[in-house]
Amino acid sequence: MTIRTALLALGAVLAMSGHVHAQATIKLDGRCERLVIADKDLSESCQDTLTNGVARNRASFEFTTKDGRSLSFSGNGAQQERTEETDPLQPINMIIPGEKGADGIVRNPTVAVGACSFKTPEAGKTAIVCEATSAAGRFEGTFVTDAKDASKDAAAPAKN
Numbered sequence: 001m002t003i004r005t006a007l008l009a010l011g012a013v014l015a016m017s018g019h020v021h022a023q024a025t026i027k028l029d030g031r032c033e034r035l036v037i038a039d040k041d042l043s044e045s046c047q048d049t050l051t052n053g054v055a056r057n058r059a060s061f062e063f064t065t066k067d068g069r070s071l072s073f074s075g076n077g078a079q080q081e082r083t084e085e086t087d088p089l090q091p092i093n094m095i096i097p098g099e100k101g102a103d104g105i106v107r108n109p110t111v112a113v114g115a116c117s118f119k120t121p122e123a124g125k126t127a128i129v130c131e132a133t134s135a136a137g138r139f140e141g142t143f144v145t146d147a148k149d150a151s152k153d154a155a156a157p158a159k160n
Contacts, residue, residue, distance in 0.1 A: 025053040030145030035063050037071050039137035050143040061116050061130055063141040068100030073116050073130040090116040092132045095139050110134045
C-alpha cells in the first residue's frame with residue numbers, strides 16, 4: 001500500500017462521522033528524523049516505522065525506539081482541519097509514552113497540547129511532524145516517508 005492510499009484511507013475513516021467505532025491501523029515505512037520524549041532526544045534510537053491509527057473517534061501517530069519505548073500523539077479525529085489547501089492538521093490533546101517493563105509495555109496517557117501535520121500525499125517525500133507539550137515536558141516526532149502516485153505505481157513495472 002502506498003502512502004497516498006494509506007493516508008487517503010485514513011482521511012476517509014476520519015470523515016465517517018456517523019461511524020464512531022470505525023477502526024484502521026496503517027504502518028508506514030520511511031525514516032524517523034526526530035524523536036523527543038519528555039525533553040530527552042531519542043532520535044538516534046528511533047525506528048524507521050510509524051504507526052497511524054484510528055480507533056473510535058481518536059486518531060494517533062505512534063513512534064517507537066529500538067529499546068522498546070514508544071510515543072503516541074493522539075487527538076480527536078473529527079477535529080482535523082486544513083491549514084492550507086492540502087495540509088491536514090491533527091490537533092493533539094494526549095500523548096501516550098510507553099516503556100518496556102517486567103510486565104510488558106507500560107503506557108502512561110498524559111494530557112497535552114499540540115498538533116501533528118502532514119502533507120496530502122503526492123509524488124516525492126511526505127513528512128509527518130508532531131509536537132506537543134505536557135506537564136512532563138516537550139514531545140516531538142518527525143517521520144519522512146516516500147509518497148507514490150498509486151496510479152503510476154500500478155502502470156509501472158516492478159523494480160528490483
